[in-house]
Every structure is written in structure tokens, then in C-alpha cells.
Amino acid sequence: MTELEPRNDIESACAGAISASDEGRQNTPASALDSDQLLGGQPAVTIIHEGARYVLRATRNGKLILTK
Numbered sequence: 001m002t003e004l005e006p007r008n009d010i011e012s013a014c015a016g017a018i019s020a021s022d023e024g025r026q027n028t029p030a031s032a033l034d035s036d037q038l039l040g041g042q043p044a045v046t047i048i049h050e051g052a053r054y055v056l057r058a059t060r061n062g063k064l065i066l067t068k
Contacts, residue, residue, distance in 0.1 A: 035064060 033056065040046055044057040047066075057065045 020049055037054060039058055044055050047054045052068060055067050059065060
């Protein structure tokens with residue numbers, strides 16, 4: 001599998017930030033979860049990440065919004 005080329009400067013910057021933040025982690029593929037698994041039938045769930053509280057919410061239009 002080959003890496004895809006970034007389509008623009010924003011994607012390039014994001015790719016660099018992701019690579020930098022993953023330093024020291026093993027190269028394991030990310031697991032995929034269906035949003036129904038995450039939300040468990042609820043309109044929103046709270047996620048605690050590094051001591052900060054985030055809310056993952058599904059919109060009526062089928063989009064996901066993550067807020068801090």
C-alpha cells in the first residue's frame with residue numbers, strides 16, 4: 001500500500017502535524033469503528049482525552065461534530 005500525495009497545502013500541513021504527533025508510536029494500522037458503535041444509539045458521547053473532556057455529537061444531517 002502506498003501513501004497518497006496531499007492534494008493541497010492544508011492537507012500537507014495536516015499530514016506533517018499527524019506524523020509529528022505520532023513519533024514514538026508503533027506503526028500499527030488504526031482500527032476502524034462505526035459511528036453507531038461510538039455513539040451507542042445516543043445523540044452524543046463524552047470522550048476524555050489526556051484529561052480534557054470532548055463531546056462527539058451526530059447532527060440531523062448525518063455529520064459528526066467534536067467539540068471541546
